[in-house]
Amino acid sequence: MDQSTQKNNIAKHDFDVLIIGAGLVGASLACALEKLVLDQGLKVALVEPHDLQQSRDIPPSFDARASALSWGTRCIYDQLNLWSSLASQAQPIEQVHVSDRGSFGVTRLRANDEGLPALGYVVKNHVLGDVLLDRLRDYQKQNIITLFSPDTVTALKPVAGGMKITLESSEITASLVVLADGGRSGLMEQLGISQAVTEYQQHGVIANIALDRPHRGVAWERFAGKGPMALLPLTADEQFEHRVGLVWTVPDNEFEEIHGLSDQAFLDVLQARFGYRASRFIAVGKRDSYPLTMKMASEQVRPGLVVLGNAAHAIHPIAGQGYNLSIRDTMALADNIAASFKAGISVGNLNSLMRYQQQQHGDQALTSQFCNGLVHLFSRTDRASVLARNLGLISLDYLHPVKSGFTRKAMGL
Template sequence: MDFDVLIIGAGLVGASLACTLEKVVMDQGLRLALVETHDLSQPRDIPPSFDARASALSWGTCCTYEQLGLWPDLIGQAAAITDVHISDKGSFGGARLRAFDEGVPALGYVVKNNVLGDVLLNRLRGFQKRGAMTIFSPDKVESLSPVTGGMKVQLGNSAVSASLVVLADGGRSGLMDQLGIGFEQRDYHQHGVIANIALDRPHNGMAWERFAGKGPMALLPLTADSQFEHQMGLVWTVPDEEIDHIDSLADDYFLALLQKRFGYRAGRFLAVGKRDRYPLTMRIAKEQVRPGLVILGNAAHAIHPVAGQGYNLSIRDTVALADNISISLERKIPVGDLGRLQEYWQQQLSDQSVTSRFCDGLVNLFSRTDSMSTLARNLGLVTFDYCHPVKSRFTRKAMGL
């Protein structure tokens, strides 16, 4: 094989895996390569600050980036989540998760995706300059073919082979269709509306999970910029029958409807940035491992954003896969060995199942508007808030611990 591991896709998950494998390259001689359709040597387009999308990183994900030496470059541009307020609009139920109660400075942090991407890519470029990794960029994988001992990878102008190919391109390339890997999919008949919101008061590290109408609304703390001092990231779950109407609203009317649905607990909404919409589904790959192949990130599992767990689940998969690769090398077993890859998948199966079922259950529970469901939901929130051992276990699970 030309390489031990070849990663397809230099998005946040693929780049994180490459950074996680850096120690394995330096200590154990792993031969690592990465393929990316975009030219990684060129500066990327930077979105307007108020329009920049962000990701909520759990405490566990932040610890992973700290262990990789990446966190010092992120912390200065990250907004801490010190509290999470969960409530049901117009009802008595509510709960609050506090970092102080768990003995940590934050439950997690919110980092703009372009900032996180640049920090990861800067590490990869340094990695490449030292000759520790081969990067094919810009290049495209035309096809993947199983061969003895691994996979043959046909690129745009050349062909290489690898003992293990990690498909981390988000499932958008068509390679999974080519390989005949299907999905188990559930359509929620909802859309996610994402935008940044300017407020009239500081967020003070508070994240809001507000259940109003037919879907949850989340506000995540963001860092300030030169345009607006107080900003939060909105993730609004909207039923399919409402999405076209909401999407067509002018900004003033959009903010007015958002304020009416959410209420004033977080303050007054003053401005909204660029709005994006996308259909919400739960999609799980029917196969995540084959001989010489691992599916990672959104290509492996895309879950509802209600609890902000999708990316953090992918990072936990990434750390587990890197450990699996390292142990295979120690045992002098090919890193693409199916038995070893099945051990990785079995290790992560419980985490993936629990996380996806948890998010799915929240959607079902908080999308119901009948009086009995609302009463049961609010009694549950009150009980949860006062049952500290249960709340602590829940909080630490959400933190990725």
Template sequence: MNNSADKMDFDVLIIGAGLVGASLVCALEKVVTKQGLRLAMVETHDLNQSRDIPPSFDARASALSWGTCCIYEQLGLWPGLAGQAEAITEVHVSDKGSFGLSRLQASDEGVPALGYVVKNYVLGDVLLNRLRDFQKQGTVTVFSPDEVERLSPVPGGMKVQLKHSEVSVSLVVLADGGRSGLMDQLGIGLEQRDYHQHGVIANIALDRAHNGMAWERFAGKGPMALLPLTGDNHFEHRMGLVWTVPDEEIDSIYNLADDDFLALLQDRFGYRAGRFLAVGKRDRYPLTMRIAKEQVRPGLVILGNAAHAIHPVAGQGYNLSIRDTMALAGNISNSLESKVSVGDLGRLQEYWQQQLSDQSLTSRFCDGLVHLFSRTDSASVLFRNLGLVTLDYCHPVKSKFTRKAMGL
């Protein structure tokens, strides 16, 4: 390390102990133990305080691609998740009322699952427990509850003004989702695209088993996704709904009584997945694509949702962030091995260039799906249905498409 870096209190400070920030800590464990990385984290919430567990029926879940599951296996996290993860063995993609459909199957790729659906609180608890273990072992210094009030560039890194203290670090990793205002403070802008849509998410009970099937159904003015979930004490057959709704319809749909909501959902989706019996707590959020105009600066990396938030149509956002996380961990390790500051701009630009293709391809892929499958004119309907049929019968193309969705 150079002389200026030697004066730093820490090599790396991660801001935010959410799913991405905690995953980065896990990815850096060997860098700490084998290469002497000085690692710290700041989190506004008290990490030692017990968290409320949502009712089982209403618990939100995320789809982890096969590639992300392999990463968590590599980090020693998967054993804590596997018993509560529901496998996606097939994805059924179709356009309601039209002839086009395609099936993506894990068996075609020689893997047991295309991915797994895990409740968010389960994933959070596994990561949090590992983080607490690292804290006890001295692997990571945790400032919690605490808050970053100001980031100031200094020679060799950043000065970080916390609510209760001040530290200097070679590299700050901003992984707080961008909600803290630190990106505004640093003058880092966002490229934004408003889709004029909202996502409605809820858990749905069905009258039949999902058998590991996930559904991507294009109907009306936006896509609907159903993800297989584990059963609970009340309903054996459950799926997680992500419904893309145009802004002009969101209030009327979101505010429907449960029976009316289910009836409309059944009418829009159809009966391919079965009959919808019950719906849990509903949430809504506006859908936009946001990409940070700068993801690296000297002594700074933007990671996770702070770096890029993409449309949930293909469930790729979190999986993309985990791939970024592993690439950054590798970059930090290589910098230490080369005796270069982990905050060196040239090294960080290598990380960003490495991930740029993945980020661009994934965001364009999701953006293209939104536009293609939200159109209702006859030419667009014919084009996408021909595309689905072609995809289903052209096995090399389908395999490439499937493996990209698997994060491989």
């Protein structure tokens, strides 16, 4: 069957791809499909409950949350012509210092050892969101994609060759629906897609911390007591020049006590647990917390449907790999869509989508198991576990080929 005949046999829908959710993952997918839209005529739409034309609230600079982007993610955003808008506001991570509080084990991962300027970058979430949002607005002005905003999907129903989507404003069809709304809409439950949930009996406590000396581009992973702590280097703000983002894994049986501390008492406990390797902690911003779980969707693909981002998998933040994994999935899905469309196959074809899932399964399994293993290894306080992990840290620091492989995997390479 030639390509033109194949195309004639594809069910005609309003859109080839409909993305549900204009968050960081959904917007990144729209950007990854731009070339296919311009060069091949792919029809893409995006649905978002919030009005994308309205300016968003920007949090106070000291309290603004940030994400760690691996070097691989930085390269992806460079490929999508987005990095030039992010680079000036991105803090390079030049070294990751991993240690065990009160023990001898230390390892250091250095960008210089890999011949690169950074292992990754820390970027404020609202900065990344605004850059992606500006791109979406440009797409709408140039009629590159269709935005349904503000609008909400109330129902999804399989139809021949795709899905029928019921919006609050209208009804449309698409060959492929990408569910990238973080699983918050209830559409997964409506479709009967469950999530396997692992409860860690831990809370993540996040806040920005001011230091009394420069962080020098060092990210700290410190295993102290019953839960690990991470400090991510941040750019300066108008109030404090030296700042880091804290991610503290707190056991549930300690959470209420720590949550109720005054700011100064919180800093005192944090300093006592972390030590003085990074600096003296002199101020803390707004503290947020959330229960830590690992979630995996029971299905990530169906005919005409892909579950993407946090809706597909949410992993422990211990190694900062969740968003980077989702971006790798996003680019793999964009490549899969391009291959199907250019071959005259429906972009919602199940066999094609299964190839995407099989391609990403190894990365998803390895990344989630790696983070899960770290949680269990570094939350144990018995002497044998402490000795084993300290010997492991020292061995990793001296086994340069092994450390390089570990570093490059963490960098998304």
